Amino acid sequence: MDKLPIKTVMVVMVDHRKEVATKVQQILTGWGCLIKTRLGLHDGVLDNCSDVGLIILELVGEEKQHQELCRKLNLLDGVKAKYISLSFDD
Template sequence: MNCYQIMAVRIYNRDKCAVEVQRVLTEYGCSILTRLGLHDQSTPGTCSPAGLLVLQLCCCNETSRELESKLNALEGVKAQLVDLSD
């Protein structure tokens, strides 16, 4: 079990792919310790079409790479895993 993994997920078009991203994240929910969602809200009351998720994962390396692959397979999504373990 490796709990020193961080995954950054950039979502280019939240309106079109948010549901699919959420479906994948729910599938791997037991492996996600922390989830931080960031988006530019320059106009109050509106949501930016793009966003960034930062995930702290606690799972085996195979599971984290599988999650990264599934997210990258979605149109308008780019995910990158950073493993900070020894």
């Protein structure tokens, strides 16, 4: 029987997006080989752009790498990152 897939997703909430976005981007670029899918969301229309953003990442690689990426993001002021691994075995 084939082993069921495990999916790891990280959610990153960014407050004060305009001030911290560059640092978040540097970290994500440095760990880019772990990121299979990235979706960035924020409320904004023209000049009424929200200062809070949400980034959803689908990750590949080892759990220790995911933990380190999460730790580095959480070191930034105004950034909160959490990740979960999902499988049908759970």
